[in-house]
Amino acid sequence: MTDAPTERRQDAVESARRSVAAVWRIESARIVATLTRTVGDFGLAEDLAQEALADALAQWPATGIPANPGAWLTTVAKRRAIDGWRRRERYDDRLAAIARDLEAEETRAADVAAELPWDPDRIDDDVLRLVFVSCHPVLAREARVALTLRVVGGLSSEEIARAFLVPTSTVQQRIVRAKKTLAAAKVPFAVPERSEFGARLGDVLGVLYLAFNEGHAASAGDEWMRPELCREALRLGRVLAELVPHESEVHGLVALMELTAARFPARLDTNGDPILLADQDRRRWDRNAVVRGRAALERADSIGRGRGAYSLQAAIAECHAVAASVDDTDWDRIVLLYEALGRLAPSPVVELNRAAAVAMAAGPAAALAIVDGLVADGRLDGYRLLPATRAELLARLGRNAEASTEFAAAARLTGNDRARKILLERAATLTADPG
Structure with a gap:
């Protein structure tokens, strides 16, 4: 039987663990960013922050959670940096500067803690x-995603691994390799020059978009969606929008994610199987997310630079969000928006999505001609949504035997167990009724 003091200690340890996890999720970006500026080494900064987390787990159960836990972790990490330099006898100008900076910060933190509550949104x-x-x-795409979710989003290696269905060791290796690559390339801790800002911002937005899409429709595993990954990408997008408020495409991406996430409450049935857009109960859509998404799109438009690829996709999502039903949707406008998107950012995937909209606006025969052109083009070979879309169009035309074959082909191309099950069920149903 466990005695009361032991239970209290266990409760304190568990409370500290939850607090450390919450603080890291909220404050990790600021902590690592501050340390990187201070020590001049991104990899070292993240290592110091992790060591500070370990100290918090050891000390907070006994001392209690500090008034400003983010500042506490930053201070402990800086002291570890000083200790490391001292052991290596590096008493140079950097050490003196960091010591002065630390002393001033501790004084300032004490004053702030006495007057103001900790503000995690700063x-x-x-x-x-x-x-x-x-x-x-300079980093590979997979490394960018892992590193961003780890040090900016505050996710653990285990959480990232679960989100992308890869071993934790793979995520850890990507992060370690990314740090070494950044150090070898001597990447400065700085916002890029204005002349290269646009291209670099595009890389950032691309990482967030990729993470959100993986959460929206999981490419592998037995879950149709990974909402936690979408939430993290959306949170980082909101942060970025406040950091660069005059960049319209940042607001466009936030709008797209908000308007897409608004449909999440109605996308799955009680068994976790997907519910197609036409069958969703729109009363369950998150109307607050719709309002936020439309506001973000208005903010993007107000900058006056015209709509980019993310804003155009957000406008398409808005058409769905404001429609009372599938039949009430302005499909002609969606087709026009996809045409504009195709001119701005040509892609066979955009063309496939346009075909789906054309099917609703002009009928499945017109859409099938577009899809058959994509099949002949060959650039979407191996992309499961190509045969899946073709199958839907064939089924609407009453060509059930052909549609069944296409659904089976789509099932062979997917790594998601739940999606494969749905596709095979559709194939079997059409085989039983060949039209």
Whole structure:
């Protein structure tokens, strides 16, 4: 039987663990960004922050959670940096500067803690630098995603691994390799020059878009969606929008994610199987997310630079969000928006999506001609949504035997167990009724 003091200690340890996890999720970007500016080494900064987390787990159960836990972790990490330099006898100008900086920060933190509550929503300019470092083009795409979700989003290696269905060791290796690559390339801890800002910002937005899409429709595993990954991408998008408020495409991406996420409450049935857009109960859509998404799109438009690829996709999502039903949707406008998107950012995937809209606006025969052109083109070979879309169009035309074959082909191309099950069920149903 466990005695009362032991239970209290266990409760204190568990409370500290939850607090450390919450603080890291909220404050990790600011902590690592501040440390990177201080020590001049991105990899070292993240290691110091992790060591500070370990200290918090050891000390907070006994001392209690500090008034400003983010500042506490930053201070402990800086002291570890000083201790490391002292052991290596590096008494140079950097050490003197960090010591002065630390003393001033501790005084300032004490004053703030006495007067103001901890504000987890405060955003430093250093966070913006951290975002650009994490998404530097010198890194491979997978490394950018892992590093951004780890040090900017605050996710653990285990959480990232679960989100992308890869071993934790793979995520850890990507992060370690990314740090070494950044150090070898001597990537500065700075926002890029204005002349290269656009391209670099595109890399950042691309990482967030990729993470959101993976959560929206999981490419593998037995779950149709991974909402936690979408929430994290959306949170980072909101942070970025406040850091660079005059960049219209940032607001466009936030709008797209908000309007898409608004449909999440109605996308799955009680068994976790997907509910198609036409069958969703729109009363369950998150209307607050719709309002936020439309506001973000208006903010993007107000900047006056015209709509980019993310804003155009957000406008398409808005058409769905404001429609009372599938039949009430302005499909002609959606087709026009996809045509504009195709001219701005040509892609066979955009063309496939346009075909789906054409099917609703002009009928399945017109859409099938577009899809058959994509099949002949060959660039979407191996992309499961191509045969899946063709199958839907064939089924609407009453060509059930052909549609069944296409659904089976789509099932062979998907790594998601739940999607494969749905596709095979559709194939079997059409086989039983060949039309």
